[in-house]
Amino acid sequence: MNFVYRNWRGFLLCLAIAIPSWLLGSCFPIVGGAVIAIIAGMIVALFLKNRTPFAEGIQFVSKKILQWAVVLLGFGMNLTVIVETGRQSLPIILCTISISLLIAYLLYKAMKLPAKTATLIGVGSSICGGSAIAATAPVIDASNEEVAQSISVIFLFNVIAAVLFPILGNVLGFDTTSGEAFGIFAGTAVNDTSSVTAAASTWDSMWNLGTATLDKAVTVKLTRTLAIIPITLVLAFLRTRKESEKKGTSVRLRQIFPFFILYFVLASVITTIAISLGVSPDLFQPAKDLSKFLIVMAMAAIGLNTDIIRLVKTGGKPILLGACCWLGITAVSLLFEQLL
Helix, strand or coil: CHHHHHHHHHHHHHHHHHHHHHHHHHHCCCCCHHHHHHHHHHHHHHHCCCCHHHHHHHHHHHHHHHHHHHHHHHHHCCHHHHHHHHHHHHHHHHHHHHHHHHHHHHHHHHHCCCHHHHHHHHHHHHCCCHHHHHHHHHHHCCCHHHHHHHHHHHHHHHHHHHHHHHHHHHHCCCCCCCCHHHHHHHHHHCCCHHHHHHHHHHHHHHHCCCCHHHHHHHHHHHHHHCCHHHHHHHHHHHHHHHHHHHHCCCCCHHHHCCHHHHHHHHHHHHHHHHHHCCCCHHHHHHHHHHHHHHHHHHHHHHHHCCCHHHHHHCCHHHHHHHHHHHHHHHHHHHHHHHHC
C-alpha cells in the first residue's frame, strides 16, 4: 500500500499525458506517440511548480514501466520468420549496425559528447530507434535528459527518411515490380518502426504493390530488433566492469545481466513456439499494442523530468552525430543493395 501511495500521483500524470499522445501518434504515425509524449511531458513540466508529490511515480514509470514495455515487445517476435529473413538481410544489418556504432564512437571522441548520449544515438540509429533506446537506457543508467535528447534526434531523421527514401528509391531505379529491394532498404536504413512502415507503405502506394514492400520491410526491421540482445549484454558488461574496477571488486554475472532482456527473449520464444503450433499471431497483438503504449507512457515520464530549455541549447552536437550515423547507415545499405 505504501508503494501505491508513493507512486499513484506520478503514475496518473504520466497516464494522462500518454493517452492523448498515443491517440495523436495513431493519427500521425510518421511522428509517433513517443515523440509527442516527450514533448507534452516537457511542456507540462514547465508549469508543474511543485514536483514533489509526483516525483517517485514519474521515476517509477520512466524506469520500471520502460523495462516492462521492452519485455512485452518480445511478443512481436516470431523467431522462425526472422531467421528466414535474416539469411538474406543479415550481412546488411550487421554492416549498418557496425558502421553506426563506429561513427558514434569516433564522433563521441572527436566532439567530446557525453558518452551515454552518444551510445543511445548510435544504438537507436543502428537498431530500431525508440525501442533500442528504451532497452539500452536502463542498462547504461542514462538520465531522462539523455534519453529525451536521443529520441528527439532519432525522430528528426525518421521523418526525413520516411519522406525522402521513396523519392530516392525511384531516382536510383529500385525495382518497381516487387517490393523486395526497397523493403530491404527501408528495413535496414530507417531507424524506427513507424517510419519504416511509412516509407514502405508509400512505395507500395506508388507502384500498386499491395503490402509486399511493407511486409518485407517490417520483417527485416524485426530482424534488426534482435540486435538489442547482444548490444545490451555487451554494454551491461562494460559498465559493470568499469564500476567493479573503481571499487576493486570482481565482475559477477548477476551484476552484468539485464534480466528484463532475458524476459524479452522468453517472450519471443513463447510467441515462436505458439505460432509454430498453430496459434494465430493475432493472439499476441494486445501485448504488442500494450508494449507500444507503455513506451509512450515512459516517454511522458522522461519528458516530465527533462529541462526543455537546456535540451534545445545543447542539441547541436547530438543532431550532427545523428546525421552522420544516419548517412553512414544509408550509404552502407545502398552499397549492399547494388552488390546483391
